[in-house]
Amino acid sequence: MPRFFQGGVDSFFTLLKGRDELTDLVYIHGFDVRLDDWPRRHAIASMGGAVAASMGMRFIEVESNLARVLEDFGSWPLHGHGFALMSVARALAGDISEIRVPGTHSLKGQKPWGSWLDTDPLFSDQRLSVVHDACEAERVDKIIALADQPLALRYLRVCWGRVDGMYNCCRCEKCLRTMATLHALGKLEASAAFPLPLSASLVGRVLLPRYGLRAYARENMELLQRYRPDEREMIAALRKQLRRPIWLSIRLIKWHKRINRWRNHAARLNAWIQGGAR
Structure with missing residues (x-):
């Protein structure tokens, strides 16, 4: 099949x-x-x-x-x-x-x-x-099952990001969500699919623009409280995600996209200017 x-x-x-x-x-x-x-x-x-x-x-x-x-x-x-x-x-x-x-x-x-x-x-x-x-x-049950599978730890791909040279960008919401689960299970370091380090500050900055996304943060917080209760900063970072209002997350995402567009325009303009100078 x-x-x-x-x-x-x-x-x-x-x-x-x-x-x-x-x-x-x-x-x-x-x-x-x-x-x-x-x-x-x-x-x-x-x-x-x-x-x-x-x-x-x-x-x-x-x-x-x-x-x-x-x-x-x-x-x-x-x-x-x-x-x-x-x-x-x-x-x-x-x-x-x-x-x-x-x-x-x-x-x-x-x-x-x-x-x-x-x-x-x-x-x-x-x-x-x-x-x-x-x-x-x-x-979260699925990731728990995959955490003991070397094939999944090597090739798991959750990212839709467009970061040159990166299989998973390790910085978008989906990557950080999955990395947090693997971290709670003590399997993140064994996963070649996520080569960049995870920190509480990165997790705390994750924006959740839909109510459905909040379930994942709750599941990760419960996992950390169960398996790694000493990870107070990471638990607090997940709680910060949940406390941030939906409307604020939506506005911040729109603002970030606007800033990225400005940066891309500026980069293209700078490349054009430098090309003309030659």
Whole structure:
């Protein structure tokens, strides 16, 4: 049975949970990484090939520009990514008879989302069965399971960032969230996927613009209180995330994006001036 695989927590958990049933890993270039981002594309292809080879499976690479097409019609996480995944699944129908989609949310945490339990199976027919692989495990439960898997610690990829030369940027919300969980479990230093150090100050600056993101901070705080209660600064940093109002996080994110645009414009202008001076 093939399954979609991008190297994230949900992907790796579904892979290791169903390793005896799966035959192929399908990765789609162009969804979470730009088609023209060749360094990251090469790194992900190498990762997928290595993971598939170690599991005795095939690695199937698909290229699609649907992410660019759909971005003008709605939110990618809320609407687009599920439809895009199903479009690729339907394109493969005939060559495959069943495909498994890693579930983002647990069975009790199901909610309307781009890809979720109630909609993914609706794309099935006599030629293709689409299985949304949701289970009882929450995200933190999945990372706890992956923390003892050397393959996951080496290749886990949660980052959509565009940092040159970095597999995971180690500084975005998703990276720091995952790193905090691994740190609480005492496994961060063993994870080659996150080479940069973690600090309480970095965790405290993480902005949570949606209520759904707060569950991850609570889970990490509970893990630290259980396994590393002496980590008072890290626990306080997670509490700081939770105390920061949603509206403030949204405004700060917009301000940071504006500053980054100004910096990019200034860098291009400076390069143009220096080029003219020569």
